[in-house]
């Protein structure tokens with residue numbers, strides 16, 4: 001029985017690496033995958049991991065019909081034995097419905113990978129639809145860590161290391177942003193709520209004691 005599986009986690013927890021491993025293991029056995037992505041940091045039509053691996057993929061455009069894309073592909077006599085969709089948080093809810101239809105009507109496994117929540121800890125619409133429709137939701141086991149050592153569960157957007165809470169939902173970027181550009185940092189919930197990033201925690205630790213010291 002084919003399935004729609006949503007592999008999720010914070011940024012930088014190994015989702016794209018797992019997508020590439022699934023692709024590698026299946027193609028090593030002669031299977032052919034249809035790989036979708038959207039807004040990968042490596043550029044259009046790429047699925048890339050921070051471990052340095054990258055593969056070609058179909059860039060999903062606004063309004064593209066993923067079910068129709070597969071039907072066209074198959075009716076041209078070309079193969080697709082399974083589907084991978086990386087950066088699935090950027091897909092429209094309708095496109096997630098199309099992926100569910102690929103599972104049900106074309107009997108192909110669909111493996112979707114993405115972050116569930118944005119920098120304000122709100123669900124991305126595509127991820128919400130995946131949680132609603134997936135046969136299985138798998139949280140990645142290699143956990144990313146907050147600067148405090150706790151499991152990172154939230155994605156913060158930063159400018160110069162300082163967490164921001166205003167802005168567009170979609171801004172492509174990385175967890176290694178330079179000082180003045182928009183970047184991201186994964187945090188535990190406590191530090192996301194307190195807007196305390198590694199940089200602001202470091203600055204607070206270095207600041208002179210704010211409590212008055214008096215002998216009386």
Ligand SMILES: Nc1ncnc2c1ncn2[C@@H]1O[C@H](COP(=O)(O)OP(=O)(O)O)[C@@H](O)[C@H]1O
Nearest residue numbers: 010011012013014015016017018048049050051
């Ligand atoms: N130099 C490295 N050595 C070992 N593992 C690394 C290295 N750089 C990155 N990683 C691993 O890659 C993970 C990020 O993988 P990636 O697939 O790009 O994440 P995601 O798609 O979830 O954002 C990190 O959490 C870490 O486990």
Ligand SMILES: Cc1cn([C@H]2C[C@H](O)[C@@H](COP(=O)(O)O)O2)c(=O)[nH]c1=O
Nearest residue numbers: 011012115118119155169170171172173
């Ligand atoms: C939190 C958050 C992230 N993004 C972007 C930043 C990256 O380009 C991707 C996540 O990629 P990864 O492979 O999981 O690291 O999403 C965004 O646009 N908006 C956000 O709020």
